[in-house]
Structure formats: structure tokens, C-alpha cells
Amino acid sequence: MTIWRHSFLLVAASALLVGACSGGAGASPGGAAATGGTSASAAPTGAAPESVAPASADPAASSAADICTNPPKAPEGAALTFSSYGGAYQEAQRKGWLEPYAALTGVKFQESEDSSNATIKAQVESGQVTWDIVDVGNDFGLDANADLLEPLDYTKIKKDEILDGFAGTYRVADITYGVVLAYNTDKTGGQVPQGWADYFDTAKFPGKRGMYDYSAGGIFEVALMADGVAPKDLYPLDIPRAVKKLDTIKEDLVFWGSGAESQDLIGKGEVAMSLIWNGRAYSAKNIDKKPVEIQWKGQIVTSDYFVVPKGTPNKDLAMDFIAWATCKENNGAPSKYIPYGPTNKNAPADPANAAQLSVSNVDESTAYFDDVWVVENAQLLEDAYQEWKTK
């Protein structure tokens, strides 16, 4: 019996392991390719007038001018830890920003590929801050998270060149993207869905619909747009109205929790249409070679943000990098590798990819998240969402 006793101990131990894993595994969808934007209606293209710095800010202004083309050399052995969401996205940031910046300044980058708001919170609360620059989604970095973040140094970062509303006390947008409607042309029979109203019209466009499984990921916004609410009138969200609209296609919705999942669902045709991050729709079409197209009408333009966790020993170096990466000379560089656009109004996007960028497809149908409202009402949104979804 001894052998059996041992094997049972083993089984019990593995049982605990499986239990632990089943609880812990899983994508953290809070970011996987990010989330979105701002209330202020930005003017994402169009050049803003050059800023005229007041005389008293002269030294700062000149350092800000230099930092774009000639960033300060890092001290010997200096290292920065950059955390983002991994995959093709982080690779674009690496090639566009980290590698050139390392070559210019001598700083060494360490990378983490699992950005998570929860990890920032854990690091700051435990006093063990190992991330210096973190790429986060649009639901993070507002005043609600003030105790977790360092205020950004706007004597270095050129705030007036960033899209209006995309630079806050604790965060500055690094890339823009769109929460868009994508459709699988094999499933739409040659018709082109014209916007969110068609997403909700399963009589005209039969088939399932992919949806981001997150109360602040756009589900209420697109339901209201489909119901006829103008993009500029979305907030405060009329939740009962959105829920009523969502009820009409509840049985047709397929919820996804990560960018990879959404790309797979639309590419395989498991869903005919999906709410999706434009980079994922792009990858479904151009990397996976699937019959996927984007309808830009009704897109929600939003952004990922740089934040600096409170208490990092490398705060100044981190600010230098952020200032450099948001300069007009450098901000558009990742768009060479992924269709995520610049946040600096004067930064040129890569010409080959310009048409694929969210900011190149802005028109009167474009919406923006009101991050402040969404974060303040997060509990309300979550309760309404779960109440509707699990019923």
C-alpha cells in the first residue's frame, strides 16, 4: 500500500497545483493590445502651431528641443525596465523606440511583456518597484491612480504637441489605435456593413458578433451609437438604453478576453463581425491572410499611455525616454511595424501604413472614450454589465 499512499500524496499535491493554475492562468485583457481614449474631442491630424515657451521656461524649453534629436547620455551602466503587452506590439515599440534610444543614450533596456495595472499596484504597495516605464491601457493613469504613479515631467515632455486630452498629470499617450468594427467578407455575402447599426442587424447580416468582454471596452458606447446616439453625445452613457439595445443581439454575442482571441474569431469566421482593436483586424488580414476588413465609421479612437510607477529609482531617466519617444521626430516610428499611430500632432506616420491608422480615419462618425467619466463610474458600469451579461 505504500506505493499507493505516495501516489495519492502526489495526486493531492497536483490537485492543489491545478486548482491554483485554474485560478491564475489567463490573459489579462485589461490591456492585451490596449484599450482607449478621452473625452476631449481631439484633432488627431492637423498641425498645431509651434509652442511659444514663456521666457521664464527657457531652459526647460531648450532642453525639450534638444531631447528629441540629442537626448542626454545615460550614466554608465544605467538600465531602464520597459513593460508593455508583448507580441508584435512590443516588437514595434522595441524597433521604433527602445533600440534607437539605447543606441543614442547608452541606456540598457530590460523588458517585461506582461503590463498589468495590478502588477503596478502590487509593486508600488510592496515598495519593490522594478518597472520604470509602463505602457498601459486607457483605463489607467488618471487621478484615481495618483498614489501609484509619478507625475510626469512636462518640462521635458512637450505637452502642447500631444493630441488634446491625451496628456494628463500621470500619463501621456504613446500610440493611438481604434476600437473598430471588423467583418469577415466570407460571412457578409458581398455587402459592406456601414457601422454599428449593421453590427446589431442580424437579419441583414446573419452570423455571430465578437465583443470585448469588458464593461469599459466599448460595449455600451457602440450599442448607443447603433441606437442613433451621436458620438459627441455618448457621455454620460445612457446605460438602460444601451442594455436594451444589447438585449436584441445577446444570444449572438461571442465574448473575447484577449486580442489574440478576437483575431482568431474574426479570421476563422466564427463571428461574422467583431468589435476589435484595429491592429488585431490588420493582423488577421495581413499576417493570417484572412478575409477581414475594417469599417472605420463609428470607430472609437483611443490610446495606450506611458506611466511611471511611483518610487522607481530611475524616474529621471524614464522621463527623458518618455519625452524623447513622444517627440514629433520619434513618436511615429512604431507605425512602421504595426498600424498604431502617433500621438504627437506633428509626428509623421509611416507613409506605407498611414491609411491603416486610426488617426488617419477620423471623421464626424468618430467617437472618443471619456476616460474620466468611465473611471469614475467604473463600478456602475461593471455592475450593469455583469447584471445584463450573466442573466
Added chain:
Amino acid sequence: MPRITGRRVSGGPSFNRWALLAVPPIVFLVAFFLVPLIVVSLRSVTDFPKPTGDALANYSRFFASAANLRVLGNTFWVAALSTVICLALGYPYAYLMNIVRPRLAGLLLIAVLLPFWSSLLVRTYAWQVILRDTGIINTFLLDAKVIEEPLQLIRTTLGVMLGMSQVLLPFMVLPIYAVMRRIDPEYTRAAANLGAPPFAAFRRVFLPLSLPGVLAGSLLVFVLALGFYITPALLGSPKDTMISQFIASAIQQRLDWGIGSTMAVILMGLTLAVLLAASRVVRLRDVFGSLEES
């Protein structure tokens, strides 16, 4: 069992030095299991979105939401259903293992343990590929013109049950098999000698003797199933949502660690209650440790 009291830890000839080997794991468990559990429990009564004098504010928030209660109830329902399915599959399987030759029994054992060799996530994605509308089963049936519309296999409770019972089956089979092995075959033969038809001999002699294994396996499966997260998220419909998904969302997406901790404490409390209730019918020592007769 008489309580051992007054035994001296140092000196005395009765001190078993091998017990020192237990010190590192105990330290480990205290540091990485017990302390975090206490921290989480404290957080549930101290960490609120807004300052409040009410230590139970998070608990009020939890119970004020109908969705939370629905999902909590659902968690227990899904766990119970998985247990029943694992029992229905696991008991005959263990019985088969018990009556075949040892070599074949070994093969059957390997077969039931095989799924352990790949990760839970991979297996769950594999079920997606098999079950979904554009998956293997539906594509085959559609191409063969057996069906015109895809069968709804994924995003159903059925999908969740397939995924979960595959993961949990070994935890049912092994305890039952261990108990069955200890049942003296002479008992059933004696029953037959006394005129019992095979089924009666099974029902009145073998089955009652195997019940401790059934209880042990069921308890193990049920408790493990309560914490499932990925499988219902990927294979189920929103109606199959389990509480762990809510905990993950609170912790990771909304940074509301107060309510996340509260949900974790509630789940832990209910799980302990189940164990406590079960301890009145089954010795927990048999479930989680040695199955040797004492």
C-alpha cells in the same frame, strides 16, 4: 484518537528527528500560503473605494449585487454538475481498472493521467478547436451535409462540462480505485455463494464498501471545480460564469482589490463549509492524504 499532550519537543527519547524535515515545508506554507490568506482576508474588511466606517462595506457591496449572487450560485451548480459527471464516468472506469489484469490496469491508469501532461490552457483551447461553430465536429458534419446549421457545442454548459470533467476525472478515478483495490474479492464471492445474483452482490456488498472512495473523489472534484476560471470563460456562455472570473476581473481590470478579496474570502469560506460538512461523513485525511487504514 487520544490526544498526545505534554510530549517534549527537545531531549526525550520519543522525539522523532525526522520531524525536522517537516519544518521547511511548514515555513514555506506559512510564508507563501497562510500569510497571503490572512492579508487577503484583512483587505476584504479594510480596503474600500471610499473611506467608510463600516468594516463590512465590501460584503454589503457584494451581496447587494444580484449578478454576484447569481454567479456564486452558478459556481456551486457547475461544480456539482462536474462532480456528478466525473462520478458517472469515473466509477465504472475505476471498476474496470480493478477487475482487469494489472498490466492493463496500468495502461488504463496512464490513460487517465495522460491529460496531466499538457497544460490546462492548451487543453481548453483544443476543446475550442473541436467544439466551435467552425471547429472540427461542425465542419465535418456540415461538409457531410448531416446538418445545415452548426450545432451549438461551444458556449454551452455542455462545453464547460466536457472541458472540466476531462481535467477533473483523475481526481475521481484514483481515490475510488484505491478503495476498490482494498476490497477483498472474497466478499463478493461469498455473496455469490450465498445465492446473491451478480448485481445484488455488487449493490449490497461491493458498492457500500467502495463508498469511502466515492465520497473522497467527489469531495476532491467538487472543491477543485469551485475554483475553475479559464474553462468556463473559454468554453461556456455568459450564463456559465463562475466567481473566479469575477475575482480576476476585480483584481486585474478594475484594481478593486477590496471587492476581489471579499469574493475570495466568501468562496474560501463556503469551500471550508463544504469540507466541514463533508468531514462529518468522510475522513478528510482519506481525501487529501494517506488512504491507508489506521
